[in-house]
Amino acid sequence: MTTTPHPLVTRAQRLAHDLLVPQAGRVDQEGVPASHIEAVKRAGLLGVGAPKEYGGADAPVEVARETAEILAGACCSTWFVQTQHHTPVKLLATYDSPVREKLLRPLATGEVMAGIAFAHVRAFPRVLVRAVRERGGWRFEGTVPWYTGWGLNDVMLLAGVTDTAEVLFAFAEAREQPGLSPSAPMRLAALTAARTVSLELHGLWVPDEAVVLRVPQQEFALVDLPRAANASPAVFGVAYAALDLVADTPDGQEAARSLRARLDEVRREAYALADHPVPHECVPERLAVKTRAYDLMRAATTAAVVAGGGRSMALDNRAQRLAREGMFLLVQGQTAEARRTHLGSLASR
Incomplete structure (x- = not known):
């Protein structure tokens, strides 16, 4: 995590603590309300990577990742709805087009979702x-x-x-x-x-x-392949949230410490590869690290269910919800190459 929190990280943490975590169980059963999206907008998180000249924050990629981890660990459904927004913003900021002048500012400020x-x-x-x-x-x-x-x-x-x-x-x-x-x-x-x-x-x-x-299409695939091979910040966010639950139980502190140290290491590797100056290089390495991140997320959410005991089976239990959210993240944005790598890793154990 960043040493001195960026203002957007602080806002994301406050949003998670005050709204997203307390209501995540209800949201999971009833749906993401418009008020949650409005809260994300008010926090300025929809413009985290948008250009400043269009009303965005133009924050470093590390800030975008950290805020994504926080939101996903707090309420993965809310994170998933708002994360869709950032790709259109990035595309408009990257390519000149008539629609950029029409939409980029309202998207960057959160006026439009x-x-x-x-x-x-x-x-x-x-x-x-x-x-x-x-x-x-x-x-x-x-x-x-x-x-x-x-x-x-x-x-x-x-x-x-x-x-x-x-x-x-x-x-x-x-x-x-x-x-x-x-x-x-x-x-x-x-x-x-x-x-x-x-x-x-x-x-x-x-x-x-x-x-x-x-x-x-070939040019699109060349750009898309390494992007899809990178580990999602949401995987780390859900895993860390699960380990917090494990650490809060009398028997879980050692397991939480061990898993957290391994997760920290994979997180560093994943983000270093994502920042590689030649995007289409190191795709096999990216996929291998992504698979390790999945493994640790699965271990973390399983540990949270085990530490919670029978209470974990209640639909409103956070450990159980994090385990289901982790299952979703295993296939979210999945490509054929990622699927082959993941299945190959599972088969070799």
Whole structure:
């Protein structure tokens, strides 16, 4: 953790202590309320990495990671809804486009909340969503299997694949409309609270001025592969939260100390690899460290359940909820390469 907390880290800690942790059990059962997202906005956390000239904090990546760890460990559902917002902000800040001047400032200040609908393009050459050129814009056809934050987000960053194998990213309003129909909210083993739906796209049209980026699929994959190979800060946040529970039990202090030391080491390795100056290098090493982080998270959440005894089986018990959230993080943002590495590691033991 940082020696002198950044103001955003302090705000995240206060938000976690005062709101997210006390209400996490209820949120897990009832859903992320709009008031939680408003609290994240007021804390300035939606603009953590956004440019200052657009109203953001432009905080170092270490601060973004630490605030993510805090939020995920406090209420993983709330973290998961708000974490979608940061990718559209980064994309707008990186690439010049007409929509940047329209959306980047309201996104950076939290006036507007964004979600993402593009993980499906990782299935290429299988195409789940097509982007078809039509009269000054693009029509999207297909199915978005997962879209999180429905009813909480104002806009979505949507991606489709063109007939020339380009990945096209564009913004659309996150609401039911001609050409866009959401499913009923999904019932999941964990993070049902994050309001995840699938989206049927049957001719959703967006104008050219809503397009952020068109990039060849191979180029997108080259950038996406190392990013998806990095360990998520949420994994460390959930693991540390679980170890805090273990340390608070009479029989768990030694186990907590041992697991925390190992987790600290993997965390340092993971973030050092994520900061490598050549992003597409060291992918096998990134995946190996990511798998070790998963192992330690699983050990930490299991230890919390064991330390809690029979009480851990109550649906409102924090240890049990952290174990389910950890299970979710094992597959969140999963790629085929990450899955092969993880399964290979499990098979070799």
